[in-house]
Amino acid sequence: MGEYRPLTEGLRAYRLIAGMWVRSTLTYRASFAMTAFGGLVVTGLDFVTIVLMFSRVDVLGGYSLPEVAFLYGLSATSFGLADLAIGSADRLGRRVRDGTLDILLVRPAPVLAQVAADRFALRRIGRVAQGSLVLGYALIASDIAWTPVKALMVPGMLVCGGAIFSAVFVAGAAFQFVAQDASEVQHAFTYGGQTLLQYPPTVFGKELVRGVTFMFPLAFVNWVPAAYVLGRPYPLGGLPRWAAFAPPLVAVGCCAAAALAWRAGLRSYRSTGS
Amino acid sequence: MDAFIEVDRVEKVFEVRRRTGFMKRVKRQVRAVDSLSFTVARGEMVGYIGPNGAGKSTTVKMLTGILMPSAGRLRVAGIDPSRDRTRLAHRIGVVFGQRTTLWWDLPLIDSYRLAHRMYRIPDARYRENLERCVELLELGALLDVPVRQLSLGQRMRGDIAAALLHDPEVLYLDEPTIGLDVVSKAKVRGFLKELNAGSGTTVLLTTHDLQDIEQLCSRVMVIDHGRLMYDGALAGLHEAGEGERTLVVDLERELPPIEAPSCRVVRVAGPRQWLAFPAGRSAAPLVAHIAAEYPLVDLSVREPDIEAVIAKMYAEKAVS
Numbered sequence: 001m002g003e004y005r006p007l008t009e010g011l012r013a014y015r016l017i018a019g020m021w022v023r024s025t026l027t028y029r030a031s032f033a034m035t036a037f038g039g040l041v042v043t044g045l046d047f048v049t050i051v052l053m054f055s056r057v058d059v060l061g062g063y064s065l066p067e068v069a070f071l072y073g074l075s076a077t078s079f080g081l082a083d084l085a086i087g088s089a090d091r092l093g094r095r096v097r098d099g100t101l102d103i104l105l106v107r108p109a110p111v112l113a114q115v116a117a118d119r120f121a122l123r124r125i126g127r128v129a130q131g132s133l134v135l136g137y138a139l140i141a142s143d144i145a146w147t148p149v150k151a152l153m154v155p156g157m158l159v160c161g162g163a164i165f166s167a168v169f170v171a172g173a174a175f176q177f178v179a180q181d182a183s184e185v186q187h188a189f190t191y192g193g194q195t196l197l198q199y200p201p202t203v204f205g206k207e208l209v210r211g212v213t214f215m216f217p218l219a220f221v222n223w224v225p226a227a228y229v230l231g232r233p234y235p236l237g238g239l240p241r242w243a244a245f246a247p248p249l250v251a252v253g254c255c256a257a258a259a260l261a262w263r264a265g266l267r268s269y270r271s272t273g274s
Numbered sequence: 275m276d277a278f279i280e281v282d283r284v285e286k287v288f289e290v291r292r293r294t295g296f297m298k299r300v301k302r303q304v305r306a307v308d309s310l311s312f313t314v315a316r317g318e319m320v321g322y323i324g325p326n327g328a329g330k331s332t333t334v335k336m337l338t339g340i341l342m343p344s345a346g347r348l349r350v351a352g353i354d355p356s357r358d359r360t361r362l363a364h365r366i367g368v369v370f371g372q373r374t375t376l377w378w379d380l381p382l383i384d385s386y387r388l389a390h391r392m393y394r395i396p397d398a399r400y401r402e403n404l405e406r407c408v409e410l411l412e413l414g415a416l417l418d419v420p421v422r423q424l425s426l427g428q429r430m431r432g433d434i435a436a437a438l439l440h441d442p443e444v445l446y447l448d449e450p451t452i453g454l455d456v457v458s459k460a461k462v463r464g465f466l467k468e469l470n471a472g473s474g475t476t477v478l479l480t481t482h483d484l485q486d487i488e489q490l491c492s493r494v495m496v497i498d499h500g501r502l503m504y505d506g507a508l509a510g511l512h513e514a515g516e517g518e519r520t521l522v523v524d525l526e527r528e529l530p531p532i533e534a535p536s537c538r539v540v541r542v543a544g545p546r547q548w549l550a551f552p553a554g555r556s557a558a559p560l561v562a563h564i565a566a567e568y569p570l571v572d573l574s575v576r577e578p579d580i581e582a583v584i585a586k587m588y589a590e591k592a593v594s
Binding site: 009013016017020023024027028099100102103105106107108109110267270 | 335338339340341342356359360361363364366368370373375377378379380384388391392393420
């Protein structure tokens with residue numbers, strides 16, 4: 001059988017289970033079509049509200065519409081990617097409560113992969129699509145002084161942002177081992193964080209920006225690196241110049257912390273049980 | 275014979291927090307499994323019984339690696355379950371009577387295809403096992419039916435098949451016949467018997483149904499309050515618990531209470547009489563005696579209620 005490799009095994013299990021859920025969803029085609037369409041309308045309207053705001057004002061916190069669209073596109077797309085990949089992890093609490101987590105635990109695959117693929121919902125691709133459209137508009141409409149580094153940073157931000165949001169999802173799921181009804185708290189950080197990042201940091205209070213930079217480092221999804229790309233000052237005065245290139249480090253740090261939290265959570269489940 | 279499942283002084287303590295007021299909590303320790311020791315040899319079929327909350331499920335969860343024991347040593351096929359959960363998963367099959375592992379909205383066969391790939395079952399082996407399960411559990415007509423449309427009995431059979439496709443060496447069944455009708459129960463039992471005899475699969479089943487044990491298991495373990503109360507043959511259990519079987523006799527007419535050796539009449543209602551006799555004994559001599567001495571029309575034997583036997587056993591233990 002060879003040596004056991006959690007990462008490849010996990011990805012394989014993820015693919016298998018996600019595939020099963022896609023097929024399950026497609027057995028109710030009409031329902032799938034309607035929720036997918038509804039989702040697209042709702043996410044579409046989300047950006048429309050910002051556009052409407054700009055019909056009254058020319059700048060928001062010093063940012064023009066294309067610049068806000070840049071922030072919005074980065075935030076929505078990276079969040080969408082994370083939500084698509086492991087957003088279902090917030091259902092863990094329910095599985096703990098009704099005891100069906102046990103079924104996942106007797107399968108020969110990493111539990112995290114199974115939990116992440118649980119109820120995999122293809123319709124979440126809508127969020128990624130909408131975010132990418134807004135990002136595309138921003139790239140065309142804004143007058144960024146492009147350099148090769150800046151061009152590379154855009155896909156880099158999406159990947160790192162996705163990883164940071166994923167880490168938040170996993171940490172939230174880990175917390176649900178302890179508090180099974182904490183999914184709303186988790187939403188405050190995931191959905192809430194995503195909405196926060198869609199607006200320029202300059203519209204928020206300094207304390208909030210500081211918290212989101214140092215304590216709960218969502219600012220590295222877009223605020224800090226995007227400020228560099230747009231040629232604007234960093235949201236916090238004291239940040240060093242290289243902070244714009246920190247997202248990969250931050251992402252790795254977040255993922256490591258989330259992995260530790262997950263292990264601790266799973267361990268506590270195995271010692272508490274039901 | 276080698277010990278396939280080893281449980282050595284295993285304990286499981288849960289910490290239960292109870293709210294006693296705003297922000298105030300009292301921690302209390304609940305000992306779900308208390309210094310439990312037993313071994314099961316390869317190929318054995320063991321019934322694991324006890325009242326609700328006795329620690330049955332906790333034991334099974336520890337044996338499958340879902341829960342980690344608080345103390346003691348646990349080995350299944352030489353593997354420490356909670357440490358090597360995924361490696362162990364390839365060698366065990368689990369059926370949770372109350373929760374299905376099948377995919378609700380998809381045809382039954384899809385769940386099996388997933389198992390095929392997830393457990394990396396060689397193609398030939400998979401086809402062979404599936405064929406055998408389909409034949410013995412009569413699943414042929416159900417393979418293309420979405421699981422949500424199956425009856426409880428059909429789903430249970432489907433679940434059992436799903437747990438066996440990867441050739442597990444041991445099969446844990448948690449209440450496999452709960453809620454099933456007589457025909458479905460018989461099918462499930464027949465299959466398990468065949469499985470144990472044919473493939474030599476070790477089977478550990480928890481149940482409330484005494485007939486499951488009677489028809490399947492050569493050995494019973496009784497657990498109560500996390501402790502092993504009894505471990506041995508079923509007949510011995512009745513003796514240990516001083517259980518009594520009841521012989522219900524219908525006579526031609528009303529008669530005074532029957533007199534026969536080693537039994538007592540517990541109730542008389544018209545021509546029908548109820549006789550209690552020790553459960554460890556055969557009913558045959560008693561029946562022969564009554565048939566010879568009395569005008570017998572009909573009779574039936576009632577087994578003692580397992581819960582009652584255990585309750586009695588526990589009460590005695592507490593006194594002594």
